[in-house]
Amino acid sequence: KNEVEQSPQNLTAQEGEFITINCSYSVGISALHWLQQHPGGGIVSLFMLSSGKKKHGRLIATINIQEKHSSLHITASHPRDSAVYICAVFLPNTGNQFYFGTGTSLTVIP
Amino acid sequence: KAGVTQTPRYLIKTRGQQVTLSCSPISGHRSVSWYQQTPGQGLQFLFEYFSETQRNKGNFPGRFSGRQFSNSRSEMNVSTLELGDSALYLCASSFQQGSGANVLTFGAGSRLTVL
Numbered sequence: 183k184n185e186v187e188q189s190p191q192n193l194t195a196q197e198g199e200f201i202t203i204n205c206s207y208s209v210g211i212s213a214l215h216w217l218q219q220h221p222g223g224g225i226v227s228l229f230m231l232s233s234g235k236k237k238h239g240r241l242i243a244t245i246n247i248q249e250k251h252s253s254l255h256i257t258a259s260h261p262r263d264s265a266v267y268i269c270a271v272f273l274p275n276t277g278n279q280f281y282f283g284t285g286t287s288l289t290v291i292p
Numbered sequence: 293k294a295g296v297t298q299t300p301r302y303l304i305k306t307r308g309q310q311v312t313l314s315c316s317p318i319s320g321h322r323s324v325s326w327y328q329q330t331p332g333q334g335l336q337f338l339f340e341y342f343s344e345t346q347r348n349k350g351n352f353p354g355r356f357s358g359r360q361f362s363n364s365r366s367e368m369n370v371s372t373l374e375l376g377d378s379a380l381y382l383c384a385s386s387f388q389q390g391s392g393a394n395v396l397t398f399g400a401g402s403r404l405t406v407l
Contacts, residue, residue: 225398280325
């Protein structure tokens with residue numbers, strides 16, 4: 183059983199396209215993170231959400247607590263956005279466990 | 293401001309050996325959490341340390357252990373290495389306890405290969 187499900191697993195887009203990556207989770211959470219991992223392994227934290235919506239540059243993250251769903255949007259995608267995007271949820275009522283989705287591999291073609 | 297520093301970046305060990313990995317957090321950050329990433333299992337939470345105390349732990353065997361020093365630097369140790377321990381080990385730091393509820397800054401990782 184996977185507490186966090188991401189879709190799609192792989193995504194190829196043309197430069198300039200609007201991209202959406204989805205994350206669904208099955209239990210109550212206190213926070214949800216969106217992470218970006220480039221080839222070579224380094225991880226960057228993009229957003230930490232507990233409600234509503236956050237925006238940073240061309241990236242927008244939303245969360246719907248009632249529906250247990252979050253989305254990461256990339257507007258005007260660029261080849262440098264090519265990376266793996268990982269959703270992670272924090273479950274404080276289960277011993278502060280931190281569960282990760284399997285990631286979405288995004289390739290943006292020039 | 294220096295980022296999170298992990299050493300060594302790459303290492304190769306043989307089965308049965310033990311390994312120690314180090315993580316120096318961002319100055320002022322008191323929470324350090326550790327994660328294992330493998331192609332098969334993806335990212336998994338290992339444990340979190342705050343103020344030199346382990347605050348929570350993921351579902352890993354006792355061969356995986358860690359500690360945190362008074363300067364917030366943390367080490368993790370894996371004893372009696374198995375082939376399946378080959379992975380990228382990442383640490384992250386945050387200012388407050390409860391790594392999941394705070395913004396995390398990740399290190400570049402230590403890539404362990406067990407032969």
